[in-house]
Amino acid sequence: MTKQIRLEKEGGALAPRGFRAAGVFCDVRELGSGGKAEPKRDLAILFSETGATAAGMFTANRVKAAPVRLCLERIGRGSARAIVVNSGNANACTGEQGDRDAAQMAAWCAEALEVDPGEVLVASTGRIGAPLPMSRIRNGISQAASLLGDSPQHAAAAAEAIMTTDTRPKQVAVSFRLGERRVRLGGMAKGAGMIHPGMSRDGREPPPRGGRLHATMLAFLTADAAVAPDVLQQLLEEAVAGSFNCVTVDGDMSTNDTVLALSNGLAGNPPIEKIDSAEAALFGEALRCVCLELAKMIVRDGEGRHRVVAVRVEGASDDEEADRAARTIANSVLVKTSWHGGDPNWGRIMDALGYSGARIEPSLTDVGYSAPESRRILWAARGGEGTDTPFKRLCEIAALDEFDLHVRLNLGSGRAVIYATDLTENYVTLNKGEPGKPESLGG
Amino acid sequence: MTKQIRLEKEGGALAPRGFRAAGVFCDVRELGSGGKAEPKRDLAILFSETGATAAGMFTANRVKAAPVRLCLERIGRGSARAIVVNSGNANACTGEQGDRDAAQMAAWCAEALEVDPGEVLVASTGRIGAPLPMSRIRNGISQAASLLGDSPQHAAAAAEAIMTTDTRPKQVAVSFRLGERRVRLGGMAKGAGMIHPGMSRDGREPPPRGGRLHATMLAFLTADAAVAPDVLQQLLEEAVAGSFNCVTVDGDMSTNDTVLALSNGLAGNPPIEKIDSAEAALFGEALRCVCLELAKMIVRDGEGRHRVVAVRVEGASDDEEADRAARTIANSVLVKTSWHGGDPNWGRIMDALGYSGARIEPSLTDVGYSAPESRRILWAARGGEGTDTPFKRLCEIAALDEFDLHVRLNLGSGRAVIYATDLTENYVTLNKGEPGKPESLGG
Numbered sequence: 001m002t003k004q005i006r007l008e009k010e011g012g013a014l015a016p017r018g019f020r021a022a023g024v025f026c027d028v029r030e031l032g033s034g035g036k037a038e039p040k041r042d043l044a045i046l047f048s049e050t051g052a053t054a055a056g057m058f059t060a061n062r063v064k065a066a067p068v069r070l071c072l073e074r075i076g077r078g079s080a081r082a083i084v085v086n087s088g089n090a091n092a093c094t095g096e097q098g099d100r101d102a103a104q105m106a107a108w109c110a111e112a113l114e115v116d117p118g119e120v121l122v123a124s125t126g127r128i129g130a131p132l133p134m135s136r137i138r139n140g141i142s143q144a145a146s147l148l149g150d151s152p153q154h155a156a157a158a159a160e161a162i163m164t165t166d167t168r169p170k171q172v173a174v175s176f177r178l179g180e181r182r183v184r185l186g187g188m189a190k191g192a193g194m195i196h197p198g199m200s201r202d203g204r205e206p207p208p209r210g211g212r213l214h215a216t217m218l219a220f221l222t223a224d225a226a227v228a229p230d231v232l233q234q235l236l237e238e239a240v241a242g243s244f245n246c247v248t249v250d251g252d253m254s255t256n257d258t259v260l261a262l263s264n265g266l267a268g269n270p271p272i273e274k275i276d277s278a279e280a281a282l283f284g285e286a287l288r289c290v291c292l293e294l295a296k297m298i299v300r301d302g303e304g305r306h307r308v309v310a311v312r313v314e315g316a317s318d319d320e321e322a323d324r325a326a327r328t329i330a331n332s333v334l335v336k337t338s339w340h341g342g343d344p345n346w347g348r349i350m351d352a353l354g355y356s357g358a359r360i361e362p363s364l365t366d367v368g369y370s371a372p373e374s375r376r377i378l379w380a381a382r383g384g385e386g387t388d389t390p391f392k393r394l395c396e397i398a399a400l401d402e403f404d405l406h407v408r409l410n411l412g413s414g415r416a417v418i419y420a421t422d423l424t425e426n427y428v429t430l431n432k433g434e435p436g437k438p439e440s441l442g443g
Numbered sequence: 444m445t446k447q448i449r450l451e452k453e454g455g456a457l458a459p460r461g462f463r464a465a466g467v468f469c470d471v472r473e474l475g476s477g478g479k480a481e482p483k484r485d486l487a488i489l490f491s492e493t494g495a496t497a498a499g500m501f502t503a504n505r506v507k508a509a510p511v512r513l514c515l516e517r518i519g520r521g522s523a524r525a526i527v528v529n530s531g532n533a534n535a536c537t538g539e540q541g542d543r544d545a546a547q548m549a550a551w552c553a554e555a556l557e558v559d560p561g562e563v564l565v566a567s568t569g570r571i572g573a574p575l576p577m578s579r580i581r582n583g584i585s586q587a588a589s590l591l592g593d594s595p596q597h598a599a600a601a602a603e604a605i606m607t608t609d610t611r612p613k614q615v616a617v618s619f620r621l622g623e624r625r626v627r628l629g630g631m632a633k634g635a636g637m638i639h640p641g642m643s644r645d646g647r648e649p650p651p652r653g654g655r656l657h658a659t660m661l662a663f664l665t666a667d668a669a670v671a672p673d674v675l676q677q678l679l680e681e682a683v684a685g686s687f688n689c690v691t692v693d694g695d696m697s698t699n700d701t702v703l704a705l706s707n708g709l710a711g712n713p714p715i716e717k718i719d720s721a722e723a724a725l726f727g728e729a730l731r732c733v734c735l736e737l738a739k740m741i742v743r744d745g746e747g748r749h750r751v752v753a754v755r756v757e758g759a760s761d762d763e764e765a766d767r768a769a770r771t772i773a774n775s776v777l778v779k780t781s782w783h784g785g786d787p788n789w790g791r792i793m794d795a796l797g798y799s800g801a802r803i804e805p806s807l808t809d810v811g812y813s814a815p816e817s818r819r820i821l822w823a824a825r826g827g828e829g830t831d832t833p834f835k836r837l838c839e840i841a842a843l844d845e846f847d848l849h850v851r852l853n854l855g856s857g858r859a860v861i862y863a864t865d866l867t868e869n870y871v872t873l874n875k876g877e878p879g880k881p882e883s884l885g886g
Binding site for chain 2: 060061062063090092094095127128129130252253254332333334337340341343346347348350353355360362363381384385386423424425427429431432
């Protein structure tokens with residue numbers, strides 16, 4: 001984070017001026033409250049008191065959930081007033097009924113907030129293939145609309161409502177000066193498994209750097225800057241490419257992945273209208289910071305995960321090849337299980353590089369380990385062969401909760417970083433599902 | 444298997460006339476005998492008493508082990524007399540020393556068998572990145588060469604010697620009539636994890652049907668037919684495409700995958716010299732049968748696996764797209780964990796199809812389940828939406844040890860079958876390795 005950008009202590013998506021939110025429990029999964037006095041919230045509304053510029057990034061999966069299709073249609077107008085989100089049901093593979101239900105969610109929300117229904121965006125996450133329980137959703141929307149507020153507690157309630165298998169809410173906010181005005185930028189996210197984002201602007205083009213968004217990873221970003229819609233969209237694309245599209249938990253890409261950004265101008269700055277201006281660069285850097293912090297929270301909360309590994313590839317023919325090499329390592333089941341065991345197994349890294357499709361020369365390839373972001377790299381292999389670094393010292397690094405894996409291909413200047421988790425017995429247990437329990441299905 | 448091809452009860456790779464083998468323990472892993480009276484054998488020789496036609500298929504991984512490089516050089520001559528194989532050490536990522544060691548193995552074997560060193564092929568499997576313990580290898584070769592025999596016990600000892608994490612040896616043999624002669628064809632294989640074969644003739648071209656060989660999967664096939672080298676090579680390629688290249692355990696492709704075939708002509712048939720002859724077709728079919736049986740044994744012995752699933756995709760735009768869709772499903776960590784849970788989770792299948800890269804129309808896509816090779820398919824989803832098939836009945840099939848998953852894309856006539864395993868906690872435990880134990884590293 002550059003010096004100009006300051007981390008805010010609290011507020012998340014409500015740190016910027018003029019936003020309100022609520023998170024409520026309306027039992028989307030139809031399980032009853034399970035006897036709990038306070039069951040987990042499952043429906044949230046995020047609302048901008050004034051008109052806001054809007055931008056979005058969506059899963060590149062060819063099977064897109066109904067709310068993703070709705071957002072893809074509406075995001076083109078470049079403005080929105082509210083986002084309504086439910087967890088517990090993905091409204092995916094639900095046919096035309098799913099489209100009608102997503103539109104109905106927006107319509108109920110618009111009615112309660114007295115805004116244009118076309119200005120409401122929708123997101124869902126949870127079980128694939130079951131219709132939304134619409135009467136519960138209606139209750140939830142009406143309840144949430146009546147509880148909107150701008151306190152940190154309201155932000156926390158909304159961040160909780162979008163969680164599925166997450167073990168904790170994910171929020172962050174930053175601020176920076178634009179001339180005489182202080183701009184605030186915040187966000188909340190959810191994700192845990194099914195994380196391998198490959199988002200693109202229209203859900204169609206191959207996303208930048210060959211990535212895919214695969215999660216159900218949801219993120220909702222807010223800002224109070226005045227910014228033109230096309231500038232916001234481009235800055236969001238760049239921020240996602242360098243953050244959410246660089247994390248992977250299991251290599252699976254969801255039907256529902258969505259990142260939405262609203263910016264309402266209440267900071268009073270002169271509008272940012274040129275992508276190549278200093279103001280756009282600063283705003284973009286702040287957006288990237290928020291996205292990267294949220295992305296790292298997602299990886300650290302990866303289902304059943306034990307370790308977080310930053311896979312750093314350098315010296316590839318180009319950035320795209322570096323990205324391919326890093327992703328293949330980060331998604332290799334054998335590499336991930338060895339990380340779980342704390343095993344600095346460079347042979348499996350070489351093996352994964354070999355089938356990644358990236359250009360490599362085994363006899364030029366180096367593999368090393370370091371503490372997070374440390375420059376003291378211990379090399380396990382140089383030129384494709386083992387070094388005499390004591391195995392015990394490599395093990396000490398591989399035993400850390402977080403470490404960096406360094407791959408130098410020594411072919412060119414392409415580089416990439418992917419943040420990944422290990423693969424644990426616990427991940428399998430969490431995801432294997434129990435056929436009697438429909439909530440075990442992910443989406 | 445067609446009526447003309449008969450399964451032989453025993454003999455494996457020694458069922459054909461004129462082959463001898465031995466499997467011995469020479470402690471490649473340098474662990475001592477572990478106090479066991481009969482530690483697992485780890486070095487095998489397979490020998491043809493007369494000159495034999497030879498063909499091979501090798502990993503498409505860009506990081507190739509030294510023995511693979513040796514075989515790639517020698518297979519071009521189209522003939523060989525012997526194969527020497529060790530388990531416990533892959534001789535991969537071992538630089539020029541590795542190449543010298545592989546050549547030395549062939550030379551020692553040739554000396555003991557009194558054949559041309561260029562007529563000996565080499566294969567290794569086990570830990571990546573450590574030099575071969577050559578004095579032990581030398582002892583093993585000398586011991587094995589002195590113990591060669593053609594009994595089923597000799598075949599079993601060799602099949603045991605090539606195992607790593609396999610829980611049982613894998614052997615099969617068939618026979619068929621060519622005119623007045625009975626031809627025998629047999630083989631042995633090893634594999635367990637790191638299975639996602641993508642073998643090609645020269646280890647370079649993309650293999651047929653987009654597959655990759657990734658295992659350390661080794662298979663050694665023998666026959667007593669007289670067959671021209673180019674015919675044997677082409678029939679082997681077709682057999683591998685329809686067998687080893689259709690199985691996946693974990694999606695990882697090894698540095699050492701090798702399939703070698705020797706055919707020595709002792710059946711006395713008129714030589715098969717034309718690829719489009721009836722004799723070649725029958726020989727090819729027998730070869731495919733042997734490969735498919737061995738491939739299925741590999742999947743059934745998949746590391747920690749609990750279930751075997753045949754992923755059958757039909758109606759794709761072409762066979763290649765069908766293959767891509769089937770492989771993506773078969774390697775999705777989320778799909779594999781749901782199989783482990785006995786969960787007929789068609790939402791995760793749709794999700795994987797959506798990011799497979801294959802052309803799909805969600806509203807045309809059907810997903811169903813059946814008992815193995817049964818025509819009674821229970822459809823879980825039709826046209827991309829759930830059916831009213833009782834969930835309980837789907838669960839009954841998903842609870843079977845083996846079942847078929849049917850995907851109909853309804854776009855064209857492309858089809859593919861991939862045999863896959865589930866992903867279990869036990870797989871993770873087996874593969875996570877313990878840093879102190881070098882034998883835990885795979886290759």
